[in-house]
Amino acid sequence: MLLLYHVVIVIGLLSGCGWAAPECNRNAEYCKDRAMHPDMQEPKQQQQQQQQQRLAGEEKNAYWRDQGVQFIKQKLSEQPKEGRAKNIIMFLGDGMGVTTTSAARNLLGGEEQSLSFDHFPYTGLSKTYSVDLTVPDSACTATAYLCGVKGQEGTIGVNGAVPRADCKATMDQSKHVDSIAKWAIDAGKWTGLVTTTRVTHASPAGVYAHIAERDWECDTDVVADCGEDSEVPDIAYQLIHGEVGSKLKLVLGGGRKNFVDHRLEDWGIRSDGRHLINQYWMLNPEGNVYVTTAAELMELNVTKPERILGLFQNDHLLYHMQAVEQASEQPTLEQMTRKAIEYMSQSEQGYFLFIEGGRIDQAHHDNQARMALDETIEFSKAIAAARELTSEDDTLLVVTADHSHAFTYSGYGYRHTDIFGKAPANGNDGIPHMILSYANGPSAERFYNAETKERVDPTTLITGHHEEAFPAGVPLDSETHGGDDVLVYASGPWSHLFTGVYEQSTIPHMMAYSACLGDGLTVCSESQRT
8 A cells, every 4th residue: 555645845935934844645655756847836926926027938939949050050050160279268166166157147147047158059077076085175186187187185286296285296396297387388378377265275386386375365374384493395385486486477366465574564374484575576676566455456558568467465366246346446357357368368379378367266265155156257257258359269168167166056046036034834844945055065054053053044034134144064173075077168279178077187188288388288289199
């Protein structure tokens, strides 16, 4: 005899009251499936509102069939570009998993909208695990997508034989791996980086550094772990005096504090007496330019500097929403991108440029969904600017993420409703839940009452401020990364190589192939067809 599976679905209405769907009195399997895929019925007034929010024609077959036909025609019209790439721009959305990009489209007016890079002709998936972990961090992933080799968590520019924070192993140059920036420099190209984080942070450091600990951003950090006499060069030092760092033509981002001794400037945190910003300038007083505000950057005549260093905050750049609120003098990612391309385009031999939207990740770590998605939109604007300023004929654009996050986009929300709002149905405890939430993170304790052993109604805590945290399940000091594959988008010469599913460490080899960089397989090598 089949057991009956009784299901009651409570739906919160705009008025604050609830409604219960009829009990399911059919067989257990049917009722179980109905619970997984509920019919979110609503009163007539709200049904009419939802009907109005649909796009014209969506209820007709022709609407969707025409879309399908147009997409096929577009794909048929696209021809792979196989000329040699003069320029490469790599965009890295730190922590920008598929859930993040899907949710961010709602900020553009609806889930049917597109981010700028959604229109790139070729997409693929990269596997992000590291040598030692199933879920990686931004350091070892930078080694993968910039150096073409996977390493251990927390390490940058070294191979998988170097354990994290190993002071001796980090000095073994036989274990160092060069980035595509080094390959580009060797080919006579200009190189540069742009980021919304500290320029010594894990992702941008992958361009120029070799180090066993991502947190060794200044000498004070190195001394704490390795002692006074380790001779381990910190990341900031490597940016100014390292083999690759000293040759970067352009560096824009945050993190002034890691470059200056605390006795020289009250915002500095170094302990070795160095003022690396002054040392950078002294390397070429006539040609090296240093800027600290958006106005200084945008007014800069790019034909004059030999090199450009822009540090716009002592720490990371402010989140875009904070910068607007505080009327900050820092530039936006789009402004930095435009100026960087304007400057780098002067190179007759071409250039490699790394551009990171780094604070998507950091907002997710704090469960701050509004700011994470807003940073994603800012990232999309920067990519749109790059597409506007470059040609698909000679510039390869690659957009990807280093890893995803434990971020969920769920709850059967209605079309064109507030993605930051509650889901239509309450939980089994009768309490609303949000469309956006996290598997873990620092907000968990705020949304759970340990004394009553009940969830706190999230709608009483989430009222619309951009710094609000969204609900998390497991309480952790910082929300974790996710281990799922991340998307790779490509446009320009040899962008069709980026289709399929591949190791994250394959990415720089494909970029190098397009522009004849490094000593591996390239479009210029005699063995390319073997």
